Amino acid sequence: MANETLTGVKGFKVAALKAGIKASGNLDLGLIVVDGPCTAAALFSTNKIVSPTITVSKAHIKSGKARAVFINAGNANSCTGQRGLRDVHRICDQIAKSLNIKKEDVLVCSTGIIGQFLPMNKVQAGIKKGLSQLKPSAKAGRDLAKAILTTDTKPKSAFRQIRLNGKTVTLSGITKGSGMIAPNMATMLAFITTDIAISAPLLKRAIKETTNQTFNKLNIDRHNSTNDTALVLASGLAGNKTVSTQDASYQKFANALHDLCDDLTQQMALDAEGATCAITVKVTGAATAKDADQAVRAIVDSPLVRSAFHGADPNWGRIISAVGFSGAKFKAEKLSCKITDVFVYKNARPAKFNAANLSKKMKAKQWTVEVNLATGKHQDFCYTCDLSEEYITINADYHT
Amino acid sequence: MANETLTGVKGFKVAALKAGIKASGNLDLGLIVVDGPCTAAALFSTNKIVSPTITVSKAHIKSGKARAVFINAGNANSCTGQRGLRDVHRICDQIAKSLNIKKEDVLVCSTGIIGQFLPMNKVQAGIKKGLSQLKPSAKAGRDLAKAILTTDTKPKSAFRQIRLNGKTVTLSGITKGSGMIAPNMATMLAFITTDIAISAPLLKRAIKETTNQTFNKLNIDRHNSTNDTALVLASGLAGNKTVSTQDASYQKFANALHDLCDDLTQQMALDAEGATCAITVKVTGAATAKDADQAVRAIVDSPLVRSAFHGADPNWGRIISAVGFSGAKFKAEKLSCKITDVFVYKNARPAKFNAANLSKKMKAKQWTVEVNLATGKHQDFCYTCDLSEEYITINADYHT
Numbered sequence: 001m002a003n004e005t006l007t008g009v010k011g012f013k014v015a016a017l018k019a020g021i022k023a024s025g026n027l028d029l030g031l032i033v034v035d036g037p038c039t040a041a042a043l044f045s046t047n048k049i050v051s052p053t054i055t056v057s058k059a060h061i062k063s064g065k066a067r068a069v070f071i072n073a074g075n076a077n078s079c080t081g082q083r084g085l086r087d088v089h090r091i092c093d094q095i096a097k098s099l100n101i102k103k104e105d106v107l108v109c110s111t112g113i114i115g116q117f118l119p120m121n122k123v124q125a126g127i128k129k130g131l132s133q134l135k136p137s138a139k140a141g142r143d144l145a146k147a148i149l150t151t152d153t154k155p156k157s158a159f160r161q162i163r164l165n166g167k168t169v170t171l172s173g174i175t176k177g178s179g180m181i182a183p184n185m186a187t188m189l190a191f192i193t194t195d196i197a198i199s200a201p202l203l204k205r206a207i208k209e210t211t212n213q214t215f216n217k218l219n220i221d222r223h224n225s226t227n228d229t230a231l232v233l234a235s236g237l238a239g240n241k242t243v244s245t246q247d248a249s250y251q252k253f254a255n256a257l258h259d260l261c262d263d264l265t266q267q268m269a270l271d272a273e274g275a276t277c278a279i280t281v282k283v284t285g286a287a288t289a290k291d292a293d294q295a296v297r298a299i300v301d302s303p304l305v306r307s308a309f310h311g312a313d314p315n316w317g318r319i320i321s322a323v324g325f326s327g328a329k330f331k332a333e334k335l336s337c338k339i340t341d342v343f344v345y346k347n348a349r350p351a352k353f354n355a356a357n358l359s360k361k362m363k364a365k366q367w368t369v370e371v372n373l374a375t376g377k378h379q380d381f382c383y384t385c386d387l388s389e390e391y392i393t394i395n396a397d398y399h400t
Numbered sequence: 401m402a403n404e405t406l407t408g409v410k411g412f413k414v415a416a417l418k419a420g421i422k423a424s425g426n427l428d429l430g431l432i433v434v435d436g437p438c439t440a441a442a443l444f445s446t447n448k449i450v451s452p453t454i455t456v457s458k459a460h461i462k463s464g465k466a467r468a469v470f471i472n473a474g475n476a477n478s479c480t481g482q483r484g485l486r487d488v489h490r491i492c493d494q495i496a497k498s499l500n501i502k503k504e505d506v507l508v509c510s511t512g513i514i515g516q517f518l519p520m521n522k523v524q525a526g527i528k529k530g531l532s533q534l535k536p537s538a539k540a541g542r543d544l545a546k547a548i549l550t551t552d553t554k555p556k557s558a559f560r561q562i563r564l565n566g567k568t569v570t571l572s573g574i575t576k577g578s579g580m581i582a583p584n585m586a587t588m589l590a591f592i593t594t595d596i597a598i599s600a601p602l603l604k605r606a607i608k609e610t611t612n613q614t615f616n617k618l619n620i621d622r623h624n625s626t627n628d629t630a631l632v633l634a635s636g637l638a639g640n641k642t643v644s645t646q647d648a649s650y651q652k653f654a655n656a657l658h659d660l661c662d663d664l665t666q667q668m669a670l671d672a673e674g675a676t677c678a679i680t681v682k683v684t685g686a687a688t689a690k691d692a693d694q695a696v697r698a699i700v701d702s703p704l705v706r707s708a709f710h711g712a713d714p715n716w717g718r719i720i721s722a723v724g725f726s727g728a729k730f731k732a733e734k735l736s737c738k739i740t741d742v743f744v745y746k747n748a749r750p751a752k753f754n755a756a757n758l759s760k761k762m763k764a765k766q767w768t769v770e771v772n773l774a775t776g777k778h779q780d781f782c783y784t785c786d787l788s789e790e791y792i793t794i795n796a797d798y799h800t
């Protein structure tokens with residue numbers, strides 16, 4: 001089988017190991033290293049309180065280049081003040097020195113519990129060991145996808161190839177994230193490697209546009225994390241003519257990136273904390289893009305709606321009442337709602353439907369809710385999941 | 401024991417009975433009737449989609465008067481189109497005719513499942529029976545407090561007396577509401593009787609100001625219902641000089657009304673769906689009232705934060721990160737947080753505390769979280785509760 005991990009892309013080596021940061025003793029430290037010069041772009045959490053990993057990575061990636069990425073799970077190194085910041089610099093210094101690269105070419109991502117200092121002895125020993133184990137192998141790639149997880153139950157990865165100027169261009173991505181996830185920022189951690197030759201500004205544009213339509217469309221608990229990062233590294237080794245204008249080649253790459261990230265986003269919805277199903281909530285017929293967004297969010301933000309999803313309960317009154325308080329404009333006498341492909345509310349009246357049959361359809365792994373506001377042509381969507389007892393159990397017990 | 405129910409106030413009779421609207425067969429229909437002319441004021445849901453009960457009651461109460469209130473639980477008569485509206489008019493007609501009062505003096509409140517038509521045969525038979533059973537007794541008052549409930553586990557009532565011009569003025573209130581509750585509107589149903597003599601504009605001002613500081617400070621699941629109503633009826637039989645200016649007598653009454661409604665609000669927080677504890681979330685040191693409100697809401701709206709509350713887990717990182725994405729201004733290096741009376745985060749650094757001891761304090765029935773934004777003098781608060789597995793179970797199974 002071909003290597004469909006991050007290392008299945010020309011130019012990348014990775015390592016993953018058990019550094020002892022996670023109490024479980026599982027894989028918890030990872031490194032991604034590029035052989036030569038590499039274009040890089042990233043989006044970060046818009047939370048006003050961010051981990052110092054983000055402060056430093058943001059500064060380092062301004063150059064549009066990167067050579068190495070440090071990742072740890074189990075500890076977010078967030079709300080840790082000056083000491084937390086010093087720890088991030090120590091990580092960068094150690095990696096830069098060992099690889100003989102500039103400190104500014106090192107990026108750092110942490111995820112896990114907020115408010116605890118990194119166990120730096122373990123981290124530094126882990127980095128040393130990891131640097132000696134860097135490999136372009138599929139096994140190393142698969143291990144890395146595991147090392148970045150926290151409450152996720154399974155690794156998430158995707159792989160795509162396109163042809164540009166007669167050359168094969170490869171994109172590969174992994175993500176983690178199953179709680180503390182809300183839209184309109186680069187939610188969770190995503191690491192994407194590609195061998196495309198592309199300019200830094202266009203790589204930035206591609207990851208930004210893609211994130212808006214994929215990762216930022218995922219809502220699990222409307223809680224924006226302090227550590228979210230979506231990072232793409234382009235080694236430029238595919239042999240294509242460097243993409244430096246928004247031409248057909250750029251569009252082809254952007255489409256593949258969108259497809260890759262959409263795949264990863266849906267994998268995250270399905271593996272959200274306690275989730276038993278992933279639901280796409282669509283709002284159509286909105287007067288403006290803002291109205292569509294407001295209505296979608298009111299629905300996916302409601303624990304009441306998402307509890308009904310969990311019960312496979314076609315309780316459309318909760319969906320419609322969420323639209324009612326969303327602030328979105330709608331034509332009161334035309335408002336309609338479909339759950340899966342079944343109308344439950346049509347032209348502002350309860351529709352007749354077989355509740356038992358519909359409930360059965362809602363027990364599928366993935367399904368759709370659609371609300372038509374009947375006022376215009378704008379539409380929007382979010383991926384979400386059901387809210388289960390398991391979500392509470394996970395989050396009541398995560399810390400202590 | 402004195403009658404401390406709605407009928408413990410001069411001028412009011414009530415009835416409560418089992419009309420067969422609730423599947424459980426419990427009390428589900430109530431009537432409140434005033435002997436003579438009565439001043440009335442109410443606040444209603446700000447959801448754009450409201451039950452026709454609200455449309456009609458809003459129109460009827462414009463006069464500042466009312467004589468009878470119909471209440472049913474088990475069916476919200478919401479999203480029921482023209483037929484739902486006709487049913488409300490039929491209820492008003494029946495009661496007005498039987499009591500020989502104006503139709504406009506009848507108010508209607510419904511609560512329960514959205515999107516189903518009222519079983520009008522049962523409702524009309526219930527009204528007939530109820531009108532024949534109207535009593536000023538404590539038992540009837542206690543039964544009414546039960547008849548308005550849906551997923552609540554216990555009735556909520558409060559009673560206060562003050563002296564005005566040498567006369568005793570009595571206030572009595574009941575509420576229902578344990579889910580679909582968010583602040584900034586008259587959340588849930590509240591019925592308050594008082595015998596104060598007061599002008600309609602001042603009664604309206606008093607219930608509005610009080611609701612803003614009590615009922616609207618309760619957040620259970622940020623889902624605004626389509627049927628919320630807070631109603632106060634003043635029979636004017638206390639014998640006090642009619643309160644018609646904002647003098648000391650008005651203030652005394654307003655204070656008592658606030659005290660009564662605050663009591664009811666805290667009872668609702670404690671009886672929220674699945675709740676094991678009620679938490680007051682306070683934000684101090686805000687630059688503006690809006691900043692304080694934004695920070696409070698971000699905290700109480702987060703299922704992540706409220707799951708940690710359920711686990712008695714002093715996971716302050718979730719609270720601080722919610723402040724971070726709330727949009728509220730704060731002084732980054734001075735931000736602090738207390739859970740109960742214990743600092744967990746001080747001047748933007750983790751504070752040292754005994755987690756086991758603090759967790760024990762979080763197992764109390766009622767406790768407080770306080771965040772200081774360190775930017776100004778404004779403050780705000782919300783009552784909320786923990787988010788438990790039980791909340792999900794209740795709401796996954798409510799409909800089907």
